[in-house]
Amino acid sequence: MRAGLLRTSLLPGLTLANPVLSASGCYNHGVEGARFGDVKRLGALVTKTVTPRPRAGNPPPRLWETSAGMLNSIGLENPGVERFLAEEMPRALELGPPVILNVGGESLEEFEQVTERVQDCGAVALEVNLSCPNVQGGQLPFATSPAACEEVVGRVRRVSRLPFFVKLSPNTHLVADVARAAASAGADGLTLINTLHGRGIDWRRRRPCLAEGSGGLSGPAIKPVALHFVALVRAAVRLPILGVGGIATAEDVCEFLVAGASAVQVGTAHFLDPLCGVHIVEELEELLVAEGESIDNLSSLEQ
Amino acid sequence: MQTRLHKVLRVEGLTGASYVLWLEGPFSAEIAPGQFAMLRTGSDWPVLLPRPFSYFDVSAAGTAASFFGKAIGPGTRALAAVRVGDEVSVSGPLGGGFPAPADGEPEPVCIAGGVGLAPFLLWTKQRATTVLYGGANREAIVAMESFPGQTTFHVATDDGSLGFHGNVLELYRSLVAAGEVDQRAPVYCCGPDPMMEAVAADCAERGVACRVSLETYMACGYGVCNGCSVAVEPAERFGGKPWARCCIHGPVFDAAELKW
Ligand SMILES: Cc1cc2nc3c(=O)[nH]c(=O)nc-3n(C[C@H](O)[C@H](O)[C@H](O)COP(=O)(O)OP(=O)(O)OC[C@H]3O[C@@H](n4cnc5c(N)ncnc54)[C@H](O)[C@@H]3O)c2cc1C
Ligand SMILES: Cc1cc2nc3c(=O)[nH]c(=O)nc-3n(C[C@H](O)[C@H](O)[C@H](O)COP(=O)(O)O)c2cc1C
Ligand code: FES
Numbered sequence: 264m265r266a267g268l269l270r271t272s273l274l275p276g277l278t279l280a281n282p283v284l285s286a287s288g289c290y291n292h293g294v295e296g297a298r299f300g301d302v303k304r305l306g307a308l309v310t311k312t313v314t315p316r317p318r319a320g321n322p323p324p325r326l327w328e329t330s331a332g333m334l335n336s337i338g339l340e341n342p343g344v345e346r347f348l349a350e351e352m353p354r355a356l357e358l359g360p361p362v363i364l365n366v367g368g369e370s371l372e373e374f375e376q377v378t379e380r381v382q383d384c385g386a387v388a389l390e391v392n393l394s395c396p397n398v399q400g401g402q403l404p405f406a407t408s409p410a411a412c413e414e415v416v417g418r419v420r421r422v423s424r425l426p427f428f429v430k431l432s433p434n435t436h437l438v439a440d441v442a443r444a445a446a447s448a449g450a451d452g453l454t455l456i457n458t459l460h461g462r463g464i465d466w467r468r469r470r471p472c473l474a475e476g477s478g479g480l481s482g483p484a485i486k487p488v489a490l491h492f493v494a495l496v497r498a499a500v501r502l503p504i505l506g507v508g509g510i511a512t513a514e515d516v517c518e519f520l521v522a523g524a525s526a527v528q529v530g531t532a533h534f535l536d537p538l539c540g541v542h543i544v545e546e547l548e549e550l551l552v553a554e555g556e557s558i559d560n561l562s563s564l565e566q
Numbered sequence: 567m568q569t570r571l572h573k574v575l576r577v578e579g580l581t582g583a584s585y586v587l588w589l590e591g592p593f594s595a596e597i598a599p600g601q602f603a604m605l606r607t608g609s610d611w612p613v614l615l616p617r618p619f620s621y622f623d624v625s626a627a628g629t630a631a632s633f634f635g636k637a638i639g640p641g642t643r644a645l646a647a648v649r650v651g652d653e654v655s656v657s658g659p660l661g662g663g664f665p666a667p668a669d670g671e672p673e674p675v676c677i678a679g680g681v682g683l684a685p686f687l688l689w690t691k692q693r694a695t696t697v698l699y700g701g702a703n704r705e706a707i708v709a710m711e712s713f714p715g716q717t718t719f720h721v722a723t724d725d726g727s728l729g730f731h732g733n734v735l736e737l738y739r740s741l742v743a744a745g746e747v748d749q750r751a752p753v754y755c756c757g758p759d760p761m762m763e764a765v766a767a768d769c770a771e772r773g774v775a776c777r778v779s780l781e782t783y784m785a786c787g788y789g790v791c792n793g794c795s796v797a798v799e800p801a802e803r804f805g806g807k808p809w810a811r812c813c814i815h816g817p818v819f820d821a822a823e824l825k826w
């Protein structure tokens with residue numbers, strides 16, 4: 264295999280060995296996957312959203328399988344930033360791939376606070392999660408209003424020396440406007456998409472399948488939606504995009520790169536195969552060699 | 567831990583939609599009773615997520631392993647329908663098993679309901695054990711012949727078609743009353759939730775230790791999705807949270823840790 268075939272230049276000063284990353288909340292911090300094999304070959308690890316204070320998350324059941332997908336209502340369960348930095352971040356850093364740290368909050372102050380706190384933790388970049396559908400009653404205040412997005416991204420920009428991606432939601436008709444707002448407020452890149460609002464109904468018991476009522480839909484079922492929003496935002500904004508939603512194979516990766524993503528993240532597919540991301544890297548290399556293609560050919564900001 | 571495809575060696579169909587699925591190794595030879603794996607068929611898997619199964623049997627040196635299942639939905643039906651030579655994807659071993667009793671503690675008595683029998687074969691291969699096994703009817707009482715001769719079985723069926731007429735908790739109480747089961751013996755239990763809850767409540771009342779293996783719905787099985795939470799008394803072992811992850815902290819819990 265040709266060395267460097269998959270090299271992906273993501274941001275000025277940030278080049279990854281390949282464009283296949285783990286998706287936040289779907290691979291914890293990489294340590295569990297590493298028990299099955301070597302995860303060094305992942306392009307980067309994206310950690311589960313961490314918030315200023317610990318969050319217990321939502322009551323069970325939190326999962327419901329659907330046709331070619333699943334609903335979750337985890338509710339950003341996490342140990343809080345202090346415990347995360349002390350106990351989990353060092354273990355994530357030991358695994359090898361660069362770490363992109365995902366941060367979240369419920370207010371401007373919380374986003375600012377957590378961003379400030381993680382500046383020197385060893386992450387190469389941040390991902391700012393504005394789009395978890397399982398908190399704040401699914402309102403998504405920062406991901407559905409361009410003005411609110413601009414304000415929170417501006418606050419994060421002021422305190423962040425690290426480059427950051429802003430993770431957006433598909434649950435609005437204003438995705439392109441919200442993306443423009445994030446760009447004008449100083450985001451270095453965008454991540455698309457977080458999960459779609461969804462609901463399962465147990466009609467016999469007259470109640471929703473998830474304890475919270477609604478949840479977020481992920482998996483192969485949402486791939487066309489994710490591809491659509493990547494292409495839409497690509498046309499609206501000149502920032503690197505991390506594409507995510509239903510990716511499970513090297514073919515999927517190529518589709519996202521052609522749609523306009525610079526790199527991709529693997530989420531739900533990691534539940535089926537703990538080494539899915541690593542397997543995709545290997546497959547992608549073979550696929551590109553076999554087809555005489557290259558990453559630069561598929562994805563280029565100048566396209 | 568490993569994740570790989572295994573060739574199907576044999577599928578033994580049993581009554582009551584149950585089956586034993588034998589897969590070719592390599593498997594870890596160190597699998598503890600109560601540990602589980604995430605399974606899906608290598609092709610034509612009808613659903614998205616893999617399904618958790620307790621290891622039933624593991625042959626010496628891990629050259630083969632079996633899983634004891636009951637076809638109740640699309641995933642368990644697809645696994646029942648595989649043929650010799652097909653492949654099944656197995657990720658495991660996952661979770662923690664039933665602990666060996668402390669020195670001087672009486673031998674645990676195992677209480678199983680339906681496919682909840684699965685984790686106890688490996689246990690009985692290590693120690694002579696009394697197993698109380700309950701099911702709806704005679705058809706549901708299967709796979710006992712797989713157990714080593716040193717196992718003492720007591721069977722209960724809801725309809726009385728085999729063994730004791732009643733549920734497995736009633737059987738347990740009657741055996742304790744008759745002095746056939748040590749009343750101080752810790753109870754290891756696996757079966758449907760309502761059964762485990764009733765057994766745990768009975769043990770709590772009498773001050774007897776009880777460990778249960780939960781069959782919580784799971785997505786990943788290895789600790790990354792945070793979807794398999796079960797309500798617990800907050801403890802440091804659970805990061806001080808009111809939930810534990812069944813796949814990592816369990817599936818075997820001390821019943822006193824759980825909020826039913
Ligand atoms: C640690 C562990 C070990 C297990 N070991 C064994 C074993 O050795 N042998 C065995 O046969 N089974 C075992 N199980 C149970 C087995 O995993 C399930 O029966 C299987 O996942 C069902 O899959 P299915 O596709 O056939 O049915 P599904 O259609 O997925 O589900 C069957 C039933 O589960 C219910 N259900 C579905 N989703 C949820 C949810 N989110 N919350 C609550 N209930 C839900 C459905 O309503 C339905 O009644 C184990 C489970 C666990 C967690
Ligand atoms: C169980 C689960 C937990 C998730 N947790 C987070 C999270 O903490 N932060 C976040 O930004 N996204 C989270 N996501 C969203 C994923 O990162 C991803 O955007 C989405 O699932 C779509 O990708 P997929 O189809 O590959 O899973 C979660 C998704 C799932 C399924
Ligand atoms: S099943 Fe995913 S964390 Fe337990």
